[in-house]
Amino acid sequence: MKLWQFSFGMRLWLIISLSGFLGTVATEPGLASEKLKNTNISQLGNIKFPATSAQMLVQQPAPSNATTGEVVAITGVKANPTDKGIEVVLETAQGEKLQVTNRSTGNNFIADITGGQLRLPDGNAFTFKSEKPIEGITEITVANIDVNTVRVTVVGEKTLPTVELFDDNTGLVFGIASAAIATSPPQQPQTPQTEEKPASETPQEEPLAQDDEPIELVVTGEQDSYRVPNTSVGTRTDTPLRDIPQSIQIVPQQVIEDQNVIYLQDALRNATGVVPSTAPDFSTNFFNIRGFSSTDFSGNILRNGLRDPRATIGFETTNVEQVEVLRGPASVLFGQGNPGGTINIITKQPLREPFYAIDATIGSFDFYRGAIDLSGPLNDSKTLLYRLNTSYRYSESFVDLVEARNFLIAPVVSLALGENTRLTFEGEYIDTSRTFSFGLPAVGTVLPNPNGRISRSLGINEGPSESQNIRVGYVLEHEFSENWSVRNAFRAGFWQVDDEYTFPSQLLPDNRTLERQLAEDLRTNNNYIFTTDLVGRFSTGSIEHQLLLGFDLSRIDETLRFGQSDPLPFDLFNPKYGQFFGSITRLEDIATRTDVLSIYVQDQITLIENLKLLLGGRFDLFRQTDQNFLADTRAEQSGDAFSPRVGIVYQPIEPISLYASYTRSFTPTIGTAFDGSTFQPERGTQYEIGVKADFNDKLSATLALYDLTRTNVTTDDTRAGIPPGFSIQTGKQRSQGVELTVQGEILPGWNIIAGYAYTNARLTKDNTFEEGNFLSNAPENAFNLWTTYEIQQGYLRGLGLGLGFFFVGERQADLANSFQLPSYFRTDAAIFYRRNQFRAALNFRNLFDVDYFESAFGSLRVYPGEPFTVQGTISWQF
Numbered sequence: 001m002k003l004w005q006f007s008f009g010m011r012l013w014l015i016i017s018l019s020g021f022l023g024t025v026a027t028e029p030g031l032a033s034e035k036l037k038n039t040n041i042s043q044l045g046n047i048k049f050p051a052t053s054a055q056m057l058v059q060q061p062a063p064s065n066a067t068t069g070e071v072v073a074i075t076g077v078k079a080n081p082t083d084k085g086i087e088v089v090l091e092t093a094q095g096e097k098l099q100v101t102n103r104s105t106g107n108n109f110i111a112d113i114t115g116g117q118l119r120l121p122d123g124n125a126f127t128f129k130s131e132k133p134i135e136g137i138t139e140i141t142v143a144n145i146d147v148n149t150v151r152v153t154v155v156g157e158k159t160l161p162t163v164e165l166f167d168d169n170t171g172l173v174f175g176i177a178s179a180a181i182a183t184s185p186p187q188q189p190q191t192p193q194t195e196e197k198p199a200s201e202t203p204q205e206e207p208l209a210q211d212d213e214p215i216e217l218v219v220t221g222e223q224d225s226y227r228v229p230n231t232s233v234g235t236r237t238d239t240p241l242r243d244i245p246q247s248i249q250i251v252p253q254q255v256i257e258d259q260n261v262i263y264l265q266d267a268l269r270n271a272t273g274v275v276p277s278t279a280p281d282f283s284t285n286f287f288n289i290r291g292f293s294s295t296d297f298s299g300n301i302l303r304n305g306l307r308d309p310r311a312t313i314g315f316e317t318t319n320v321e322q323v324e325v326l327r328g329p330a331s332v333l334f335g336q337g338n339p340g341g342t343i344n345i346i347t348k349q350p351l352r353e354p355f356y357a358i359d360a361t362i363g364s365f366d367f368y369r370g371a372i373d374l375s376g377p378l379n380d381s382k383t384l385l386y387r388l389n390t391s392y393r394y395s396e397s398f399v400d401l402v403e404a405r406n407f408l409i410a411p412v413v414s415l416a417l418g419e420n421t422r423l424t425f426e427g428e429y430i431d432t433s434r435t436f437s438f439g440l441p442a443v444g445t446v447l448p449n450p451n452g453r454i455s456r457s458l459g460i461n462e463g464p465s466e467s468q469n470i471r472v473g474y475v476l477e478h479e480f481s482e483n484w485s486v487r488n489a490f491r492a493g494f495w496q497v498d499d500e501y502t503f504p505s506q507l508l509p510d511n512r513t514l515e516r517q518l519a520e521d522l523r524t525n526n527n528y529i530f531t532t533d534l535v536g537r538f539s540t541g542s543i544e545h546q547l548l549l550g551f552d553l554s555r556i557d558e559t560l561r562f563g564q565s566d567p568l569p570f571d572l573f574n575p576k577y578g579q580f581f582g583s584i585t586r587l588e589d590i591a592t593r594t595d596v597l598s599i600y601v602q603d604q605i606t607l608i609e610n611l612k613l614l615l616g617g618r619f620d621l622f623r624q625t626d627q628n629f630l631a632d633t634r635a636e637q638s639g640d641a642f643s644p645r646v647g648i649v650y651q652p653i654e655p656i657s658l659y660a661s662y663t664r665s666f667t668p669t670i671g672t673a674f675d676g677s678t679f680q681p682e683r684g685t686q687y688e689i690g691v692k693a694d695f696n697d698k699l700s701a702t703l704a705l706y707d708l709t710r711t712n713v714t715t716d717d718t719r720a721g722i723p724p725g726f727s728i729q730t731g732k733q734r735s736q737g738v739e740l741t742v743q744g745e746i747l748p749g750w751n752i753i754a755g756y757a758y759t760n761a762r763l764t765k766d767n768t769f770e771e772g773n774f775l776s777n778a779p780e781n782a783f784n785l786w787t788t789y790e791i792q793q794g795y796l797r798g799l800g801l802g803l804g805f806f807f808v809g810e811r812q813a814d815l816a817n818s819f820q821l822p823s824y825f826r827t828d829a830a831i832f833y834r835r836n837q838f839r840a841a842l843n844f845r846n847l848f849d850v851d852y853f854e855s856a857f858g859s860l861r862v863y864p865g866e867p868f869t870v871q872g873t874i875s876w877q878f
Helices: 003-027 031-037 179-183 253-258 264-268
Strands: 072-074 076-081 085-091 099-102 108-114 116-118 128-131 137-146 149-156 163-168 171-177 248-251 274-276 287-289 292-294 301-303 320-327 341-347 355-363 367-377 384-396 403-418 421-435 465-479 484-507 513-540 543-564 568-571 585-608 611-628 633-650 656-667 682-694 699-716 727-747 750-765 781-790 799-808 824-835 838-845 853-856 862-864 869-877
Touching: 076 128, 085 137, 085 149, 108 163, 116 137, 116 149, 149 171, 248 727, 253 320, 253 750, 253 781, 264 274, 264 320, 264 341, 274 853, 292 341, 781 824
Parallel strands: 072 116, 301 341
Antiparallel strands: 076 085, 085 171, 099 108, 108 149, 128 137, 137 149, 163 171, 248 320, 274 287, 287 292, 320 341, 355 367, 355 869, 367 384, 384 403, 403 421, 421 465, 465 484, 484 513, 513 543, 513 568, 543 585, 585 611, 611 633, 633 656, 656 682, 682 699, 699 727, 727 750, 750 781, 781 799, 799 824, 824 838, 838 869, 853 862
């Protein structure tokens, strides 16, 4: 029996065992209810309502994830002072359709409202949060915990808060008593006019707490949580992760903040099976997902669901809400791309309530960064909203001569054109000046060198690089009815880079002399994408459908002018900079235009409540034209590709989803074979099975097993009589593996995002390299864990600690498997303190200063990882 067959069988057994175990726990009778009976907690059902209240809304508990028809939109949350304390109003016109279930514990009053969702009029989710609004109450939060459940939490300072529940024409009203009133003896009214005021009356204006503002409102695009239950990257519709038959992981805003993430690859260290393959100065962003390279210019990186061919140039998290990773082929949704996976960058959107934040960071290697985040309404009716993010960063590196300056400004304006229509304009401008690293030779770093070890701080490149990246676009959304909507989006991107750099070309036999060449590189990229999606819900008998119909139209215009000098020697152990390289010889002057038209259809079918089927297909037509100005030639090539997808999800019990899927991808291959035939697109084909488990409403896990094959790979044509330099599409690569991720909140204040990936990625057919060789920069084993704990009560409330472990196993540096990079284990840590609107943090990376290697591109470009670094951040929201 082969090792893979044995591993596959064992992991399948683990899936079945896990499902059975969780099913036993979930169906064990009486455990939760018995525990509740033994606690001294006031129940919602025992609350005494005033005579002026409407019909009581508390009903029998319903499953928190159950979807019982239409989900009621809660379009706003208000906190109003009252003569007893404060009332929290959940604004909805359909309060009678909601069910309220008590889940209080300790000093925490907790009510789950089933059948509703916090949704702004523009469709965005939000979270209400108020800290120390009145005496005896430390915090009030209202947040979505899944697709149809809202949780209201009132944290008492010393005891369980006194809460009354009302229903009036504005929505659900939670009346919360101040500790001073709750503990004072009852008093006789002096006059008849002192009887209790109804909840619907105008609240008093004066504050109730002496030292605090009466209301502090914080509204964010998503929950402040490590678990995000919904995504659009897996289906182009807002769908729960548990209903998507493919492995998807989201790195949310809270993780980005806790780790003080600046660069994309640092965010993706938290995504299981994603291995950064990038320079330490972060000038380029290449990622290995399931063993295959994923880059922006290959179509694997999106911004708000639209392909962005230069997404990572000058990238910063200043205006990023979260990062989503869809593992495996995604051509059925987003067109061309390598088969390993797709990264979707979600940017911050305007908020309905005023929000202002500033933060400043200083760190090792002269790192300085300041950022501003402003948002809110521009008119009284809140139909016109804005958001403005801007930042400036200057940073050096542990590598000599490497430095970067980066300025970003990203405005967004959103306008409600009516009750069911919203138009959003987005822009982004990034100006970057940097000197980047080319790594070091393998001999003297990974491999022994008779001359000694090369310092990992040695800089090879002396030249500056200047780039500008501009994006402008709009999103128009309209709801025809409750079941049908349309989304139209357009974005144009304009990128230009002017590089001058010295790069390594050859290591001489003495193993200390490196030949370098000076290069001049001027590139431009103008890209345009126009897309329209029509989404509708309907039924055929008892079967429910969510249908997606859409098309994409895109164009990319690229130019490249490249030249280089003759090589000059450079002593690795006695470097001398400032050499004169002589004249530059022009080698390339080309222009390329790529046009793509795509049509796609998808149907998410609910056969019965716990059995869902996903069917999808996409047809792409593409054409590329190349103009070579030096050779005075022009070539044109066109092609097409069909990308199918089939998936099924079965939920034997509510918290468990068993799934299986089949999907394909394509990547255009431009060129011709010796016989003059044009190359066919590369294809990726994946089979995946897995299980997704929601342990509770804040903690979930995914276990996935996959078999992914890449075909039509170009390889040298070694047939007899074929001159050198021709290629043939007979190459084949295969990746098989297992991934386990766990993400969310274990206990109040204790968060985790962790995972393990086993990846067996090899060449299965090639004319140049030996079959069975490992793919480069693809470790067999990788592990990531990041966890934080924040003290919830007492004088140290708001103080938190974070600890991270990142293990990357041995991996090959090239397809020839000529040498390998050793494994490494890196430890990160953080300490932070947040109180009201203030937050301060210290983040430590590579805490024990481990000497490791990040990645390699052949024997001349091995990239050492960064040493111990520390960054301090202070932020303020107001």
